[in-house]
Amino acid sequence: MSLQPVLEAAADRKASYLDDLMQFLRIPSISTSPAHRSEMQRAAEWLAERMRAIGLRRVQLIGSGGHPIVYSEWLEAGPQAPTLLIYGHYDVQPTDPDHAWLSPPFEPSLRDGYLYARGASDDKGQHYTHLAAVDAFLRTHGKLPLNVKFFIEGEEESGSPQLEQVIRDAADQLRCDAVVISDGGFLNAHTPRIDTGVRGLVYMEVEVRGPQRDLHSGSYGGAVHNPLQVMVELLAKLHDDQGRVTVPGFYDRVRPISDEERQALKRIPFDAEQFRREEVGAPALWSGEAGYSVLERIGCRPTLEIHGIRGGFVDEGQKTVIPAMALAKVSMRLVPDQDPLEIARLFEQHIRRLAPPTVQVQVRTLSYADPALVDIHSPAVQAAVIAFRQGFGAEPVFARSGGTLPVVAYFVKTLGAPVVFLSYGLPDDNWHAPNERFKLDHFYRGINTSIIFMHTLATHASAG
Amino acid sequence: MSLQPVLEAAADRKASYLDDLMQFLRIPSISTSPAHRSEMQRAAEWLAERMRAIGLRRVQLIGSGGHPIVYSEWLEAGPQAPTLLIYGHYDVQPTDPDHAWLSPPFEPSLRDGYLYARGASDDKGQHYTHLAAVDAFLRTHGKLPLNVKFFIEGEEESGSPQLEQVIRDAADQLRCDAVVISDGGFLNAHTPRIDTGVRGLVYMEVEVRGPQRDLHSGSYGGAVHNPLQVMVELLAKLHDDQGRVTVPGFYDRVRPISDEERQALKRIPFDAEQFRREEVGAPALWSGEAGYSVLERIGCRPTLEIHGIRGGFVDEGQKTVIPAMALAKVSMRLVPDQDPLEIARLFEQHIRRLAPPTVQVQVRTLSYADPALVDIHSPAVQAAVIAFRQGFGAEPVFARSGGTLPVVAYFVKTLGAPVVFLSYGLPDDNWHAPNERFKLDHFYRGINTSIIFMHTLATHASAG
Numbered sequence: 001m002s003l004q005p006v007l008e009a010a011a012d013r014k015a016s017y018l019d020d021l022m023q024f025l026r027i028p029s030i031s032t033s034p035a036h037r038s039e040m041q042r043a044a045e046w047l048a049e050r051m052r053a054i055g056l057r058r059v060q061l062i063g064s065g066g067h068p069i070v071y072s073e074w075l076e077a078g079p080q081a082p083t084l085l086i087y088g089h090y091d092v093q094p095t096d097p098d099h100a101w102l103s104p105p106f107e108p109s110l111r112d113g114y115l116y117a118r119g120a121s122d123d124k125g126q127h128y129t130h131l132a133a134v135d136a137f138l139r140t141h142g143k144l145p146l147n148v149k150f151f152i153e154g155e156e157e158s159g160s161p162q163l164e165q166v167i168r169d170a171a172d173q174l175r176c177d178a179v180v181i182s183d184g185g186f187l188n189a190h191t192p193r194i195d196t197g198v199r200g201l202v203y204m205e206v207e208v209r210g211p212q213r214d215l216h217s218g219s220y221g222g223a224v225h226n227p228l229q230v231m232v233e234l235l236a237k238l239h240d241d242q243g244r245v246t247v248p249g250f251y252d253r254v255r256p257i258s259d260e261e262r263q264a265l266k267r268i269p270f271d272a273e274q275f276r277r278e279e280v281g282a283p284a285l286w287s288g289e290a291g292y293s294v295l296e297r298i299g300c301r302p303t304l305e306i307h308g309i310r311g312g313f314v315d316e317g318q319k320t321v322i323p324a325m326a327l328a329k330v331s332m333r334l335v336p337d338q339d340p341l342e343i344a345r346l347f348e349q350h351i352r353r354l355a356p357p358t359v360q361v362q363v364r365t366l367s368y369a370d371p372a373l374v375d376i377h378s379p380a381v382q383a384a385v386i387a388f389r390q391g392f393g394a395e396p397v398f399a400r401s402g403g404t405l406p407v408v409a410y411f412v413k414t415l416g417a418p419v420v421f422l423s424y425g426l427p428d429d430n431w432h433a434p435n436e437r438f439k440l441d442h443f444y445r446g447i448n449t450s451i452i453f454m455h456t457l458a459t460h461a462s463a464g
Numbered sequence: 465m466s467l468q469p470v471l472e473a474a475a476d477r478k479a480s481y482l483d484d485l486m487q488f489l490r491i492p493s494i495s496t497s498p499a500h501r502s503e504m505q506r507a508a509e510w511l512a513e514r515m516r517a518i519g520l521r522r523v524q525l526i527g528s529g530g531h532p533i534v535y536s537e538w539l540e541a542g543p544q545a546p547t548l549l550i551y552g553h554y555d556v557q558p559t560d561p562d563h564a565w566l567s568p569p570f571e572p573s574l575r576d577g578y579l580y581a582r583g584a585s586d587d588k589g590q591h592y593t594h595l596a597a598v599d600a601f602l603r604t605h606g607k608l609p610l611n612v613k614f615f616i617e618g619e620e621e622s623g624s625p626q627l628e629q630v631i632r633d634a635a636d637q638l639r640c641d642a643v644v645i646s647d648g649g650f651l652n653a654h655t656p657r658i659d660t661g662v663r664g665l666v667y668m669e670v671e672v673r674g675p676q677r678d679l680h681s682g683s684y685g686g687a688v689h690n691p692l693q694v695m696v697e698l699l700a701k702l703h704d705d706q707g708r709v710t711v712p713g714f715y716d717r718v719r720p721i722s723d724e725e726r727q728a729l730k731r732i733p734f735d736a737e738q739f740r741r742e743e744v745g746a747p748a749l750w751s752g753e754a755g756y757s758v759l760e761r762i763g764c765r766p767t768l769e770i771h772g773i774r775g776g777f778v779d780e781g782q783k784t785v786i787p788a789m790a791l792a793k794v795s796m797r798l799v800p801d802q803d804p805l806e807i808a809r810l811f812e813q814h815i816r817r818l819a820p821p822t823v824q825v826q827v828r829t830l831s832y833a834d835p836a837l838v839d840i841h842s843p844a845v846q847a848a849v850i851a852f853r854q855g856f857g858a859e860p861v862f863a864r865s866g867g868t869l870p871v872v873a874y875f876v877k878t879l880g881a882p883v884v885f886l887s888y889g890l891p892d893d894n895w896h897a898p899n900e901r902f903k904l905d906h907f908y909r910g911i912n913t914s915i916i917f918m919h920t921l922a923t924h925a926s927a928g
Contacts, residue, residue: 032781094783159782185683199682203782212745214897217769218663218867219649221797222761223739225750228770229703236700239693275687281676284822286689297686305681306692307785312772313793317496318623318667318830319558320795320868321771321896329777331784333685358748366782403682404784432785433678 001137001145003455010136010447017132017447018115018440020050022108024090024124025117031067031091031158040067040154043090047152048072054135056150062170066162067091067154071173074134075147081458083147084380085176085417087407088127088183089156092119093432100434113440120438121429126182127152129424129443133450145458149176153407156183159203159367160406167410178380178418178457179411182446184401185425187268188275192388192396194381195421197299200334200371201404202344206234206351207362208326215322224322225358228312231326234354238304238330242290245304245332247350253337257292257300265295268397279427299400303333329366333402340368369406370413378418383457387422391449422453465601465609467919474600474911481596481911482579482904484514486572488554488588489581495531495555495622504531504618507554511616512536518599520614526634530626531555531618535637538598539611545922547611548844549640549881551871552591552647553620556583557896564898577904584902585893590646591616593888593907597914609922613640617871620647623667623831624870631874642844642882642921643875646910648865649889651732656852658845659885661763661864662872664798664835666808670698670815671826672790679786688786689822692776695790698818702768702794706754709768709796711814717801721756721764729759732861743891763864767797793830797866804832833870834877842882847921851886855913886917 010017029043030036044061051059051072061068070090075083095105095118103109105118115125130150137144151174153163167174187193210227211220240246257265272294276285288297297303311326313319332347334340348363355361375381376398388396401421408419424446430436474481493507494500508525515523515536525532534554539547559569559582567573569582579589594614601608615638617627631638651657674691675684704710721729736758740749752761761767775790777783796811798804812827819825839845840862852860865885872883888910894900 032783034780094777094779094781096777096779157782201682201784203784210746213894213899215744216867216896217767217771217795218665218797218865219891219895220744220762221767221769221866222752222756222765223749223758224744224746225748226769228773229699232696232699232770232773233703235693235696239697280679280684280688282674282688282822283824284689285687286822288686292686294687298684301686303681303685305685305690305784305786306696306776307681307783308776308778308787309692309696309773310778312770313558313560314772314774314791315558315560316498317558318621318793318795319496319771319896320665320667320769322769323772327778329782331681331782333682358746358750360747401682402685403680427683430677431683432680432783435677 001141003452006136006140006451007448009140010132010451013136014444018443021125021128021443024128025108025119026106028106029091029119029154030094031155032094040091044068044070044154047090050131051150054131055138056134063166064162069154069166070152071150073149074144077144077147081146082177083149083175084454084457085149085151085174085179086127086130087179087181088152089123089154090152091154091157092122093157097434102435114437115440115443116435116437118436120436121425122431122436123156123183125438125443126424126446129182129446129450132447133454136451145455149174159369161367163407164410167414171414174415176415176417178378178420179415180380180420180422181405181408182422182424183405184403184421184423185427185429187397187399189426190394191269192392192394194384194396194398195374195401195423196376196398197373197400198371198405198408199402200338200340200369201331202334202340202368203331203366204344204347205364205366206328206330209324209360210358211322211324214324217320217322220322225356226322227326227359228323230356230359231309231328234351235306235328237354243286243288244290245302247346249346250302250343253339254302255336257296261300264398265293268295268399270295295399298402300335302335302338304330306330333404334371336371336373338371340370344368369404370409372409372412375418378420379460380418380420380457383453383460384420384422386456387449387453390452391445422449465605467916470600470604470915471912473604474596474915477600478908482907485589485592485907488592489572489583490570492570493555493583493618494558495619496558504555508532508534508618511554514595515614518595519602520598527630528626533618533630534616535614537613538608541608541611545610546641547613547639548918548921549613549615549638549643550591550594551643551645552616553587553618554616555618555621556586557621561898566899578901579904579907580899580901582900584900585889586895586900587620587647589902589907590888590910593646593910593914596911597918600915609919613638623833625831627871628874631878635878638879640879640881642842642884643879644844644884644886645869645872646886646888647869648867648885648887649891649893651861651863653890654858655733656856656858656860658848658860658862659838659865659887660840660862661837662835662869663866664802664804664833665795665868666798666804666832667795667830668808668811669828669830670792670794673788673824674822675786675788678788681784681786684786689820690786691790691823692787694820694823695773695792698815699770699792701818707750707752708754709766711810713810714766714807717803718766719800721760725764728862729757732759732863734759759863762866764799766799766802768794770794797868798835800835800837802835804834808832833868834873836873836876839882842884843924844882844884844921847917847924848884848886850920851913851917854916855909886913
């Protein structure tokens with residue numbers, strides 16, 4: 001099946017694919033917000049309708065009660081051809097702080113070669129490239145060089161609570177030779193990165209309750225242990241002065257970084273000062289966990305972050321309150337072979353040990369996900385290297401992602417299928433932040449890369 | 465001038481005085497909220513109109529551009545009679561968290577012998593007792609036994625920024641023999657307290673800025689110093705393990721508690737376990753600053769409290785963000801002879817010294833107030849003792865207030881007038897918290913106590 005006409009068909013339809021994506025982005029599919037339940041349904045149905053229009057078969061919304069997974073397939077390449085499962089997610093992060101957006105998050109806006117909208121890069125714009133690729137194949141040849149199954153979930157930003165069960169229950173339906181995931185990003189503006197692993201996650205809430213009601217600091221200050229003070233003292237003890245997480249047992253199961261991986265990481269072109277200046281913007285990078293480089297800390301080492309502290313008075317002006325309670329949101333990124341539920345237990349024990357008798361403490365686990373590693377020697381990864389070379393004219397590097405995709409562990413464990421990352425995001429795409437964007441050039445090149453990837457994977461599999 | 469008919473007149477008009485107070489409480493006079501500016505003006509005008517109706521003269525709104533001070537006077541008792549300045553404030557605290565109110569904060573509600581509303585006890589209900597007392601005198605005798613000047617400000621909850629200047633500028637107009645302040649409370653349900661001092665205050669904001677935008681903790685966790693982590697580590701260092709404030713120089717000017725005061729405090733009936741159980745409700749009291757009793761820590765020692773921390777994600781659900789900034793609101797209660805601006809400077813230096821190079825730190829002083837002590841041997845204080853005995857049938861105790869009233873230092877320094885506290889609040893009136901309330905019995909007895917106080921002060925001054 002010849003490739004060039006497919007790429008030409010994709011080039012002809014750039015405007016149409018962009019228009020599709022903008023429609024998709026206008027639906028505020030925030031999975032963590034109960035108020036957006038009907039919008040989630042609308043996004044799933046919009047996606048299913050697109051799949052039908054492109055020519056995919058057996059389009060269905062599946063799941064076990066949460067936001068549905070949009071499934072579809074095209075299996076007419078025959079049993080000799082490989083089967084590719086394409087994973088993505090149509091849900092997006094919340095948009096706060098809303099005032100910081102230069103254009104409304106759900107009114108896609110084109111500026112300076114970027115498409116600005118919540119979900120543009122994470123992940124609607126990325127997984128849509130594969131739909132466009134399939135469309136280009138079917139328009140050109142009326143068929144695909146391989147079998148495909150789309151599996152686009154709606155709860156990635158909520159920790160994918162139903163996914164493990166759904167994948168287990170539908171293992172026959174989902175059977176495949178490789179899983180492609182486009183939910184990540186380049187190493188830098190010019191260097192594609194193929195993720196060799198993802199971190200796990202456990203997301204905790206810590207609640208500290210002191211007085212039974214908010215108190216006046218004039219009448220009670222000095223006699224009452226302020227829950228915010230207790231909270232900052234607890235949270236400040238979670239790192240030692242070497243940047244290490246102090247939860248006892250936290251590092252026990254961490255697989256040491258192999259010499260091979262350390263050497264590979266050292267070969268990656270990475271300028272810490274440029275990273276600080278262009279991506280982070282802080283006055284200095286954090287030295288973090290002692291003994292590890294920046295890339296090692298981001299990808300291969302576990303971390304602990306505070307995401308927010310609630311309690312007391314934070315509006316403009318002044319209020320001299322000792323709040324009755326304080327609540328903190330804390331997550332830990334995990335690496336093989338840490339077990340999220342064990343870490344949650346150790347964390348809770350640690351907090352309980354540290355908490356003073358002046359308060360009551362509750363610790364809750366909101367979600368968790370296993371870490372996973374990727375087999376870089378699979379045919380799918382080799383096809384991805386070729387696709388990046390041709391689609392972007394660049395040599396990809398291998399590195400672990402610091403992010404979390406619970407689905408990787410589920411696919412690896414349950415389907416036994418090799419996973420490959422084919423990601424087109426950029427480090428400054430503002431994921432999970434105001435002004436999320438996706439570079440238009442990456443959207444179009446991403447479509448080409450997906451076409452080349454499918455073609456290469458089919459050709460090599462047939463040849464092999 | 466006979467007292468009994470005045471008390472009878474006040475008794476006859478209880479329903480009317482309560483109705484007046486409820487009208488007053490319906491006006492949401494939140495001085496710290498720019499959105500409530502017109503309500504502030506409405507409250508001031510309502511109060512001025514009441515004063516005119518009662519028969520006070522020279523009613524005027526004075527000030528230098530902030531929320532106006534409501535002034536009025538009645539000086540026809542003659543030059544031989546003492547002149548009493550009555551201070552209060554018609555502004556109230558914000559109402560958040562609004563969901564925690566059992567009845568709306570600005571719809572006064574009578575339940576179980578209490579009047580529930582924002583401002584009921586702090587301070588509309590308290591200073592209104594003096595207006596009712598003046599009304600009862602004028603209705604009964606057509607005159608008062610002494611000269612009075614009302615001075616009711618509208619920026620007490622905002623740190624009274626214009627007050628020092630206004631009192632200095634209007635010193636002639638405000639000249640008096642004593643200042644009475646009703647903006648405090650009983651020691652416990654049965655024991656009136658005459659405050660012998662007030663703490664000063666300095667209210668600070670600390671802002672920590674790290675990355676130039678919110679970052680995804682998966683992609684950056686481990687390489688970027690999370691501003692919330694920096695913040696908790698900074699704030700946790702502000703107390704040592706003995707509960708002392710660590711700001712260098714913080715205690716240098718603190719006047720030691722005299723043996724006489726320590727003994728007086730020990731004579732006060734105070735049950736720490738009952739205080740914990742009935743007022744605080746925490747699992748245990750805080751041991752606080754080592755070496756001092758609870759009452760010493762609340763009244764005579766300086767403290768530092770965290771009132772809120774902003775930054776990151778605190779809504780329901782999960783967001784794995786490393787926020788670009790974190791902001792904390794912190795205040796310090798001060799005692800003689802600490803200087804608020806010096807303490808603000810020391811605090812800022814301390815924060816700057818502690819801050820790591822990974823962030824930018826800003827420290828702002830939002831407001832400040834001097835601490836002050838009261839002369840307990842003045843005729844006004846002696847009249848207050850008699851008034852409490854007769855009005856409440858209880859012997860008052862002397863103790864410093866832990867709260868802050870900047871105006872005390874201004875009156876003492878600028879007018880040279882002795883200050884006396886005549887306060888009718890209760891410890892569980894929920895000041896600065898949801899469900900603020902004022903005990904109706906205290907409102908009515910407060911009116912009587914004010915009548916007796918004015919009568920006693922006039923009689924003693926004439927006799928003396």
